[in-house]
Amino acid sequence: MIVPGNHDSRNAGYLFFEDIFKARSTFGHFGEVTVVGLDSSQPDLEEGHIGRENYGWIEKAFSGSGFKVFALHHHLIPIPRTGRGNNVLVDAGDVLELLDRSGVNLVLCGHWHIPWVWRLNDMLVVSAGTVCSSKIRGKTSQCYNLIELDAPELESKRWHLKVYRVFSNGEKERVVDSII
C-alpha cells in the first residue's frame, strides 16, 4: 500500500501518482489485519489533512475485528526536533478520536523524517525516518521501520507487535515489543 506525501502532490504530481500507483487512498484486509491508507496531502501545501468526507468510510473499513493499521504521510501527534514547524494534521484531534474509537492498533506516518514512537491510549503511533533522502534532521541517520506482527494464539485476542529501526549501517534497534 502506498500513500502520497506533500512532495508527491506538489506541482500537480498527484496526477502522476495516480497514473503509477492508482488510488491515493485505499484499504485492504490481509487475513485478520486491516490496513487503511489515506492521502493526507493537499496540493502545494505542506500541511496535511484527512477531511470529514473521509471519516465515514474509514470508520466502516475498521468496523470488523482483528489488527487495525492506519497509514498516512503526515503526523497525528507532534514529534521532537521539529522546531516550530506545524507537523500535525489540521484535523488531528478529530482523526485521533475516530481512530481511537475504531480500535486502531497501529498508526504509521513519516513526514518529518524523524523516527519516533508514541503510545496513546491503546494505539501506537510510529513515525518513520527516511530511507534514502539526505534530508535528515539533527543526529538521526537514514533508517526505515521493520514491523513484525504475530497473530494471537488460541483463545487470546492479543497480538505481538515488534517494531525495529533498521539503519543504513545495518544496525537494527528494537523500539517496540508489545502485546496489544
Ligand SMILES: [Fe+2]
Ligand atoms: Fe513530507
